[in-house]
Amino acid sequence: MKPKIFIDGEHGTTGLQIRTRMAGRDDVELLSIPEAERRNARLREDLLNSADVAILCLPDDAARQAVEMLAGNDTVRVIDTSTAHRTAEGWAYGFAEMDKAQAGKIRASRRVANPGCYPTGAIGLIRPLRRAGILPSGHPVTVNAVSGYTGGGKQMIAQMEDPGHAEAITAPHFLYGLPLKHKHVPEMKMHGLLDRAPIFSPSVGRFPQGMIVQVPLFLDDLSGDASLESIHAALADHYAGQEIVEVVGLDRSAALARIDATELADTDRMKLFVFGSKGGSAVNLVALLDNLGKGASGAAVQNMDLMLSA
Structure with a gap:
C-alpha cells in the first residue's frame, strides 16, 4: 500500500x-x-x-x-x-x-x-567551523543575506508582481528585520552551536527565487591557526560523501567575478564558498541556494x- x-x-x-x-x-x-x-x-x-x-x-x-x-x-x-x-x-x-x-x-x-531558508545557509556555514573548533562559541557572528521575494508568501508575491496592488513594492531591493529580532535567529543560534545570538540582517531582491547568505569573519578572531585553506578544508570534510551541499573549490571561487543569487533557482541543492586572499586577514563565507528549494x-x-x- x-x-x-x-x-x-x-x-x-x-x-x-x-x-x-x-x-x-x-x-x-x-x-x-x-x-x-x-x-x-x-x-x-x-x-x-x-x-x-x-x-x-x-x-x-x-x-x-x-x-x-x-x-x-x-x-x-x-x-x-x-x-x-x-x-x-x-x-x-x-x-x-x-x-x-x-x-x-x-x-x-x-x-x-x-x-528556515536563511538558517539553512547560515548554519551550513557556521556549524562545521564550530565542530572543527575553528569558530569560538561566543564569537560575535554576523549573517547578511538576500532572498527572492517568494519567501514572503502570496502577499509579497502580489505586492512585487502587481503594480496596481494597493501596497505594491517598487523598490529593486530592500532591507527588513531592522529591530534585529527576526524569528530565524533562535534556530541559527541553537543549531549553529553558538552561545550568543548572531546579528542577522535579511533583505529581499526583485527576483522570485534564489538566495545568498554571507558570514564574514576576521581570521585573528578565530581559534588556532585559522586560514582561508583550513576553513575551506573544514567545510569540505564536513560535507564529504553527500550530493546536496557542494563546497566549491578555492581555485574556482577565486576565479569568480560575482555570485548570482538566482543560480540555483528551481534546484534543491546548495553551494558553499570561501572567499578571501591567501595570507589575508579575513574571509567571507557564502551560501547559495533557492529559498523555495533547499530552503x-x-x-x-x-x-x-x-x-x-x-
Whole structure:
C-alpha cells in the first residue's frame, strides 16, 4: 500500500512547490483538501489523522493547532515547515547534511522541523567551523543575506508582481528585520552551536527565487591557526560523501567575478564558498541556494523521503 501524504496548507507558496516536486510520483498517495474547504476544521482533522506523513505548510499558530489535532495518534509522522518547532525538544531538525548522523535522526523521528531558508545557509556555514573548533562559541557572528521575494508568501508575491496592488513594492531591493529580532535567529543560534545570538540582517531582491547568505569573519578572531585553506578544508570534510551541499573549490571561487543569487533557482541543492586572499586577514563565507528549494519545499520532500525509507 502506498504511503498517504497530506500537505496541510497545500495552496500556499511552500505547499504548491511541494506538490510540484511530487507531480508524477506514483510511489505515494496525495490526500488533498479543496481550496474552498481549507477552513473546514473537521475535514482537515480527518485528513491529518488519515495520513502516514503530514506536511504542515502553515503559519506558526496553525501548525501548533495541527499538531494538537494529532494528539494521541502515534502513527502519523509530521514535517512542519513553519518556525513553530525548530528549537522544540523532541523535534528533529530537518537539515539532513547538518551533521553526519542527521539524516538518520530524521529517518527515525516522528516529528521533523523543516529549517528556515536563511538558517539553512547560515548554519551550513557556521556549524562545521564550530565542530572543527575553528569558530569560538561566543564569537560575535554576523549573517547578511538576500532572498527572492517568494519567501514572503502570496502577499509579497502580489505586492512585487502587481503594480496596481494597493501596497505594491517598487523598490529593486530592500532591507527588513531592522529591530534585529527576526524569528530565524533562535534556530541559527541553537543549531549553529553558538552561545550568543548572531546579528542577522535579511533583505529581499526583485527576483522570485534564489538566495545568498554571507558570514564574514576576521581570521585573528578565530581559534588556532585559522586560514582561508583550513576553513575551506573544514567545510569540505564536513560535507564529504553527500550530493546536496557542494563546497566549491578555492581555485574556482577565486576565479569568480560575482555570485548570482538566482543560480540555483528551481534546484534543491546548495553551494558553499570561501572567499578571501591567501595570507589575508579575513574571509567571507557564502551560501547559495533557492529559498523555495533547499530552503523550503525541496528540504521538506527530502525529509519526507528519508522518513518513508525508515
